[in-house]
Amino acid sequence: MEHELGFALRNAWLILAIPFFSFLVVGLFIRPRAPKLAGIVATLAVFASAGFAYALAVEYLSLGGHDGWKTIVPWSFEWLRFQEHLAVHIGVIVDPISVLLMVVVTTVSSLVHLYSLGYMHGEAGFGRYFTWLNLFTFSMLALVTAPNILQMYVAWELVGASSFCLIGYYFEKPSAVEASKKAFIVTRFADLGFLLGVLILGYFGYQIASEAGGSAQAFDFLFLTNPEVMGKFSALGAGLFGIPLLTLALLLVYMGGAGKSAMFPLHIWLPDAMEGPTPVSALIHAATMVVAGVYLVARLFPLFATSGDALLVVAYIGAFTSVFAAVIACTQDDIKRVLAYSTLSQLGYMMFALGVASFEHPLGYTASMFHLFTHAFFKALLFLGAGSVIHAVHSNEIWKMGGLKAKMPVTHATFAIATLAIAGIWPFAGFFSKDEILAAALGSGHTGIFTLGLMVAGLTAFYMSRIYFVTFWGKAKTEHASHAHESPWIMLIPLVILAVLSIGAGFVPFGEFVRFGAAHGEAHGINPMIAAAGTLAGVLGIGFAWLLYRDGLAERSGVIARALGGGYRLIRNKFYFDELYLFVTHKIIFRLVAAPIAWFDRHVVDGGVNLSGWSARVFGSAVSYLQTGQVQTYGSWFVGGAVLLLFSLWMLRA
Amino acid sequence: MGLLSWLIVVPFITALAVIFTPARKTAWIKWISLVGTGFHLVLTAFTTWRFWQLAAPEAASMKTAQLMKLHLEERIPWFESLGIQYLLGVDGISMSMVILTSIIIFTGVLASWKVEERAKEFFALLLVLVTGVFGVFLSFDLFLFFMFYEVAVLPMYLLIGIWGTGPKEYSAMKLTLMLMMGSALLIVGFLGLYHVSGMNTFDLTKLAEATFPASFQKWAFPAIFIGFGVLGALYPFHTWSPDGHASAPTAVSMLHAGVLMKLGGYGALRVAVYLLPEGAKDWGLFFMVLTTINILYGSFGAITQKDLKYFTAYSSVSHCGFVLFGVAALNLMGMKGAVLQMFSHGVMTGLFFALIGMVYGRTHTRMIPEMGGLAKVMPWLAVCFYIGGMASLGLPGFSGFVAESHVFLGGFFGNPWTDATIMRTLTVIATMSIVVTAVYVLRGMAKVFLGPVTDPHFHALTDATLTERISTGVLVATLAVVGVMPFLLIDLIEASIMPIVNRLHASGVTVALH
Amino acid sequence: MIEQLATLAPGPFHWLSLTVLLFAIGIYGILTRRNAVGILMAVELALNSGAMNFVVFNKYVAPSAVDGQIMAIFVIAIAAAEVVVGMAIFVTLFGHRRTVDVTRMDQITDAAGTN
């Protein structure tokens, strides 16, 4: 750097250190003695990191960026040295998207921490909860600031683990335990792909790096996305099944991203993950961790764009997931599950936005990050709002709510804002980002995807309005719902802040900050046609929902459901994917692989050992059977032995 | 007497002190053992510091060295006419193993605090066993090495036979005999090395200067590798391990899985690969295949186990597979990973067995289906168990990840002597274990610790006592320290691995490919 | 014919044939006689055939010294000692078993409850 970096950039390590040490201190020392204090300290720490992240963002943005934003790694140290050119430097990368994510993560995280102070009040594992939440924040920050792919993998696993702990927070509840296991194992399976991708990238990266010499490190993003290196990568030629090696590696890496971002068909864990406390869902399973996959693709976007094919796969899977999840979301009754499917759908949105981007049409890249940004706020808001409702009604079932509009005014208002935001209605944040995505899809010539996107926009508006109406409108449908009252202020403050952000976020001149390449032009402005189409879809969806659910009852929609018959059941049962997975794991892997292996080990391999022991005994018995006691038999052996000796001496002499 | 001799002698003296304590005074016996092992831990720390002072300045020069460099060497002629010496030394690999052992025996003594039956014999045997282990790690004369090797293995028979549970005599006998069969192969290999070298010495550092004919290496390498492999649970010679571990008392399982199984990987690296590079090149792939089977087979085998100890034992088979896999990969990362995995698995599995013992001491069952919801009544143990589990599935932040990532990279990067495609395929197959491991670890632990408390009696159970907390706490801390600061260990061992790698590259002709 | 044979002096071949025959008969006896005393007799045959060997070789191979003949004398003495010890044992055994049939001397087995 030619000029002096500011305080935040010079001390970038603090972004990781603050939550990490707070995690250690809270987890090891404060939690066992003073759980209350643990919560407060944890929250303060996250607020501190949020403040630091803002400072860092401001400093970074002030570095200016008219000819593209520089990527800098202001702090790093060698953590794990595999061999030369293959060392992992733990550090902090600072570029627009990492700054963006830092801001989003710390913001949402600190709000969720604050909210949780109220929401989790009186829970037995209060301290434990905040410990994990802190760990998660640390891991997530480590993920977004990773300057190399291995640090990202490390953080990736850590967020997985903290997510596991938080989903299974109610560890005495079997369903929570199951959900946590499922989340961990499914994402772990995806991570296998990530790991293999890393291995391939690392291997060929190492070849390239060692040719280049110097201090090039094969795992560094700056190295991997270096145009020269990328050129060498794409020249590697075919790997497995004729797929070019680069594409193969990227697809494997993408598999990891797809797992974390719950892309079809690895989506099954996310809805179940709603077993965790609601603020956790807001933080991890809506705003931050699940976008890690998107972030990963964005981080490696130049490589993906070089490959092309890999990006197409990203696009199609993203598009499919967005429709698929949106359809399911229309039929679910659990408020959090609807939100979960909605998250899936929106993640699909971000993914295909990235997928349609390319070197020539990089708008999708910006659009995707923009949507990530806005979505984080309104989806967190939706979850926290839902949490507030659940807190009041003691149920997740939307059909057990109703009529909360008056009883919970703040929750209602903020939830409505978020619903409008996600439905893509001007001037709420979702409008801008969604519009940009659709524009990107159309602009890059993916008309099919554009159409699907439009459809999803409509569906999104529909199902979100559905839960909004059913929850807040009409009459209270249960005892709890009728006695519900507004949540404490400590939970409402985050709601309000997020609501403000859900409105304001769209007006951020996003394309200025996050863009791929130096290209301006298409980044700006709103295409009126697309905006109209998107808004129309949203309005249609809302309208349709109003028609069906404005009184908060299921009667009218039931007619349609019955009309659809089997199709409806199929959707409502999530296309039976859980059952399919259960079948594969339990019936096939456990019964047909694991059990036979255990059997084989006990009976064949161990049997072999026992057999050798047994045959030794048999041989021993046989030998001692010759010991008949007949002295003349012994004599015969003796003479026979002498003959044998004669022959062996005579014949075998060297 | 030098520092290293003290490292070997301290546990032995402690054992003697235990023997001369009246059998009734079990508390004394335990305190003596604890003080002895605690002192050993301090001594180990001091030795590490001394070693590091000596080794650090040379780390750079080792990058190209072809011969290992011993520090703190002690060399006394023994059976002079046969070139047998009392030769102790330490390099990074053995140093890390000594640290591991010292930690495990210290925590093992703590974990055995509840042993009352024939406590005197128990602790004495335990300490004798550990004496052997330290001897193996520190001796560089193959005769001495072998001697300590068997001293380390044999007390196991009595320890399992007397204090074990279940079919203990069967397990103890099987374990002892299988391991001794392994050492039978070792004897053949060692004597071969001794005579074929024509140097009339068992000095490992000297033998490395000999060039062994390829025809000799061709059979000696597998003999030695398998000989050590039996102890390292190499498939299909691993079946002593599940039964042995299941039957053994807590501290013995800890030591056995935690330390003794490491002798296998250690020896395979130190003796087989280092001295017989040509053989290693010929047989590398063969053992890669076997260890790949190990890795997957162990983890699949663990899925359906009902007994917690069998469960852990199969997981050990899988993890020890990583050790030998790394060794067989024949490159820097693989071998480094192998040593790291030895350390990591040692601590991890020590932790597991300690915890199982503690849980068993309370619930009086080790059957997974009979337990449930124990996290509610024994949160400390549950958390430690989960940390161990996370470490075992290779979660970053714990030592398991550091090791496994090395091993995977090592396998994937391959070596110039083996078909790269096959090695990569094997590595890919091996990586699948990270998923399978997650499956069995989470399933098993969830059943035991999570969910509602299944048996009303469990409500009356207590959490860990102070000794248990110290014991498990030390192990957990070790896992975390290595996981968070892997460079501590890597710096220690890397320079010592280089000569092994360099020898591989220097010897013979490179066989095609690449 | 008979005269012709009578004029032939026996050579080493003949003597050796005799010792071989004696030895074979002795071994055969040892291996087949059921009476222990008979076995001792067979032992005598075998030992004496060995002794005779020495005498024969002394005469035909190394006539300068009398080593072989000395050996024969020792063998005779030793064979006697051997037989004496054997007889003593057999007599004692006869006291216990009322027989010296060696095929019935199979009471020492692993299962035998010795004391």
Next chain:
Amino acid sequence: MLMLPELIVIGTAFLLLTLDLIWSDRQRPALALVGLSGVGAAIAATLTLMPQSGELFGGRFAVDAVAWWFKLLFLIAGGLTIALSMDMLDGRIGAGGTQLGSRGEYYVVMLFNLAGMMYMASARDLVSLYVSLELATIPLFVLAAWKRDAQSTEAGLKYVILGALASALFLYGMGILYGLSGEMRLEAMGKAMQAGPAFWLGVAMLAAGVGFKLTLVPFHMWAAEVYQGAPAPVTAYLSVASKGAGLALMFHVFYRVLGPLAGHWDLALAIFASLTMTVGNFAAIVQKNIKRFMAFSAISQAGYLLLGFLGKPGDGVPAMLFYLLVYIVTNLAVFGVIIWYSNHTGRERIEDYRGLSRTNPLVALAMMIALFGLAGIPPLSGFVGKFFLFSIAAKAGFHWLVALAAVNSTVSLYYYLRVVRQMYIEPAEAGDSALRVTPAMTGALAVTVLASVILGVIPYFYETVSAQTAGWLQGTLW
């Protein structure tokens, strides 16, 4: 002077004979002490004379380093056996029925036998060899039948018959070689002969005789029953001294006579070694009677011993002598416990030893150490000795044999552990209490166990053997 040790032993034997006549029954326990002192004096004489070499009787009796070592080993074995026998002969411990009678003659016969073995070590021609061999054998028949009950005499009968058969074969073989060479002197014989069918026939017959004494398979079959039937101290003596004599005999046959043909008989010997150790070991697995069990164990040990013949004498001789020493002390330690226990309880089955570690922990410890020594577990001398033997086979290129031997060691560990298991793992029977250990037994056990540990740890003993015998026969035959 060179014959002093033998003369001392024989003199002691005659002295004992006289004392036995004139002493009263109350005084007779001192006979053992007289015998022990005699052996002690002989040991002292041996140690004093040891480095010397020389000939007597025109070269028919000669001493050299190896002969001295054999004598020393025989004397050690004999002395220890007397120490182990005395309690039983004097009826000091145990049920009255287990004691042996006629202690005076017992020691006399044993000492004569000892003298025979010592002479054999020095024999240099066929006459002295044969005579001393028979002196080293015939008294054993008597000893085996010493108890005069049905078992003991049956053992004696089998021993006599098979011993005579072996003796006949040996004699006939000697005759053949004499005929082929015209020489009576062992060393001259080998040089004067060409290998041919008749030659090998003679060698085979000689070797069969050696095999009998050394219990090589398939010449071993007498051992199981004779060991089992004979009184325990006699079994102990048979297992060590007689085996040592067999080794000395084998040195004569294979080194002195066949020395010039070295290399011709390696493979055959390797085969017989492998047969011996394998059959011995596997048979031992299933035995229940501990003496019978020890018989097979001893057979397998002989198999290991044979490995020493595969290399050059310079390597093999010290290793075999050292192993023999180790084997003598270790095996006698085991037999010490067996004698002591069967004397006390009259029980001889392996499972009778259950719970011994609870009632007599030190004896159990001694037994365990000794058994581990036999199994070749470091750091005991059994390991070191075996390792050296294996090393010789490896040096000669017999790697497969080393592997087989090592596997056999493992198998042997299995059955030795069976005993350890009874002592340590199985609980004692209710009512079992500590058995009395006499001073003689304590002394003998302490000496043997300590020796079996020290010999492996302190290199002095091996180095001394090696220094004195490594150059054996070099220059004369090789």
